[in-house]
Amino acid sequence: MKKNEILVNKFNLKYTFESGQPITFFGEYDINKNKLIYTSRITQINLRLKGSTKNAIIEFSSINGRRTRSEIIKKFRLKDNLERIYDIINTDEHMDGAIRKYNGMRVTLNDPWETTLCFVVSQFNNMKRIRSIIKNIIHSFGSPVYNKDDKLMYYTFPNAEILSEVKVKELMDCGAGFRSKYIIEAAKYYRDIINLKRMDKLKYPELKEELMSIEGIGDKVADCIALMGYGRLEAFPIDVWIKRSIERLYFKNRNLSIKEIHKFAEDRWGNFAGFAQQYVFWYGRNIIGR
């Protein structure tokens, strides 16, 4: 293995990128080259995927220091044993189909603040516009970084201190609409929090409750943040697609409450419900449609 390569058993960058995770909203992915540039608050990841899904090779270039390898392993949770997780969540024909179809899709682990901003913006919104709003915010309040690989300028993700002090109008100008005040509220929370490690130590139910105390963060967004910002794989975000999919696939279209769906997911997929969610979500959107 070369020093700028990582070998991974099962990794599909396309599905991981497209499936509505934070990288979907502010990564730059070149589908033809299977190449990703991802500019975070503190780091820029530059990688290209070679090989097959089963035996993938991540080729990366170091941007700011030698820790790029460990950043990538952490970000894409490459230590997750997908075979083992698939065995656990493959409870029925639908999950089996989703796993086959989206084999190698990873659940990513992202910076908590970046994840929070992304999913606050996501509410009552669509993928394309979420991406556009996040991009506008990054371009307005982030700092430029030159990428010598493709000779283009990128912007770092603005930190909470900066966004806690912007005016509502400035975010409205980014297209954030009624979510603008929620973004500022969340920024104040992440600015004021003394110790993010405290959040890390909370158990999932307490973490979710803490997140929901922020104005603009409800059940679904809190679960997205718990899952993709804090790595709580038991979190099961329920949006319109998941609701539709679960009702259709498992309950003959019977109308279910959010509470009932949480119970169903917990009983069925337990500590890996979040993984199952990511597969059902993408499967439901692409296969079932509306």
Next chain:
DNA sequence: ACCCAGGCGGGCG
């Protein structure tokens, strides 16, 4: 024109 988008807060019974 009309409808919808990875929801949430608030008000009501």
Next chain:
DNA sequence: CGCCCGCATGGG
């Protein structure tokens, strides 16, 4: 609790 409404904005 459950239900219903308004909410900014751009794309189909």
